[in-house]
Amino acid sequence: MTLDDxxxxxxxxxxxAPFAERGLIPAxxxxxxxxNFAALxxxxxxxxxxxxxxxxxxxxxxxxxxxxxDWVALDRGGNCDEVIIRGRLPRFSRFSRKMPGKSAxxxxxxxxxxxxxxxxxxxxxxxxxRMERYLTLIERCGAQPVVLLNKADLFPEKDCMDAAGxxxxxSRVAEIHVTSAREGRGLEVLRGYLKPxxxxxxxxxxxxxxxxxxxxxxxxxxxxxxxxxxxxxxxxHTTSHRELVVLPEGGLLIDNPGVREIQMWTDEFTxxxxxxxVEDLAAQCRFTDCKHEGDTGCVIxxxxxxxxxxxxxxxxxxxxxxxxxxxxRRRQKRRMATERWAKRxxxxxARNLADRIELEKEERGEV
Ligand SMILES: Nc1nc2c(ncn2[C@@H]2O[C@H](COP(=O)(O)OP(=O)(O)OP(=O)(O)O)[C@@H](O)[C@H]2O)c(=O)[nH]1
Ligand SMILES: [Mg+2]
Ligand SMILES: [Zn+2]
Numbered sequence: 001m002t003l004d005d006x007x008x009x010x011x012x013x014x015x016x017a018p019f020a021e022r023g024l025i026p027a028x029x030x031x032x033x034x035x036n037f038a039a040l041x042x043x044x045x046x047x048x049x050x051x052x053x054x055x056x057x058x059x060x061x062x063x064x065x066x067x068x069x070d071w072v073a074l075d076r077g078g079n080c081d082e083v084i085i086r087g088r089l090p091r092f093s094r095f096s097r098k099m100p101g102k103s104a105x106x107x108x109x110x111x112x113x114x115x116x117x118x119x120x121x122x123x124x125x126x127x128x129x130r131m132e133r134y135l136t137l138i139e140r141c142g143a144q145p146v147v148l149l150n151k152a153d154l155f156p157e158k159d160c161m162d163a164a165g166x167x168x169x170x171s172r173v174a175e176i177h178v179t180s181a182r183e184g185r186g187l188e189v190l191r192g193y194l195k196p197x198x199x200x201x202x203x204x205x206x207x208x209x210x211x212x213x214x215x216x217x218x219x220x221x222x223x224x225x226x227x228x229x230x231x232x233x234x235x236x237h238t239t240s241h242r243e244l245v246v247l248p249e250g251g252l253l254i255d256n257p258g259v260r261e262i263q264m265w266t267d268e269f270t271x272x273x274x275x276x277x278v279e280d281l282a283a284q285c286r287f288t289d290c291k292h293e294g295d296t297g298c299v300i301x302x303x304x305x306x307x308x309x310x311x312x313x314x315x316x317x318x319x320x321x322x323x324x325x326x327x328x329r330r331r332q333k334r335r336m337a338t339e340r341w342a343k344r345x346x347x348x349x350a351r352n353l354a355d356r357i358e359l360e361k362e363e364r365g366e367v
Pocket of ligand 1: 150151152153154179180181182183204205206207208209210211212213238239240256257258259
């Protein structure tokens, strides 16, 4: 298995040059658990690794941290037995959603993906609003969108075709296919996308058949054995973590745990940009410190009265600064946490060093 088989390209090689000088080795992250990562090396060896303190510390936000699909620089030569991630190479794409919970921040689901495949079915999971959100997110990430209407064996042909038609109306760029992972129908379309070095990620609700599709493409060997304990009464193998697998005939697939809701993430730049037209109006208000709430000569309120600015957008605009502040507050909180963490790490290191000096003294018979 060459680096190219794993998705390596010239841009990555260029980004890696300074790390190569330091004797580090390139690897692609294939799995992420709560405590560590697994990465694939040239040749196909899989190796466990942990995040280096500097990488953690220098990340501006969580989306900056390494994620499955990322190329990283590994340090195998340290004086501890752990392999350490010393850096992450710039990504050419990343598929993200809004972090679960209150924060509007970005959570990266898969990095360096060429194609995002949204899996749904023509029945209970089918939801145009949600599909619209998925397609917007894929567009934002710069990957090719593909939608699979899976479980076709359970639905009348007409339902499948109607659902496919509705999806086609939603997007001109998305490619829509009807499949049945159970009957092996339509799998050749997925195979068609999988070329050596091409990375595809599968996303969608829980239970739509993402892992079954991966399993079929891998020849039925994957996951079943490792997740036997999680089999429910219905024989389901709910995926618990993201994983990148390399197919024997080339191509890389990232399977994701099903997500209940997919929502837009945002940052200060996107937030501000989405209100650029309102900001332009604000610049025309009579007073530079106009609060746009009953001030005389307010062009924004005039626009609302005239009907050229949607009242809901006006309300959101009034809350814009507040929302940006909230985003930055969360970032600040994270920074404080990382600083505490780094301090603790330094203390542990210092203690280890002190212990070692003591030990060496002891061995030399100096105490
Ligand atoms: N009838 C039918 N059942 C399918 C098909 N594809 C998957 N299934 C079944 O649907 C159930 C869920 O499939 P999974 O592949 O585990 O779904 P998933 O999308 O990976 O779910 P999460 O890992 O929870 O996100 C399993 O019982 C599969 O056998 C299909 O094309 N037709
Ligand atoms: Mg799964
Ligand atoms: Zn105003």
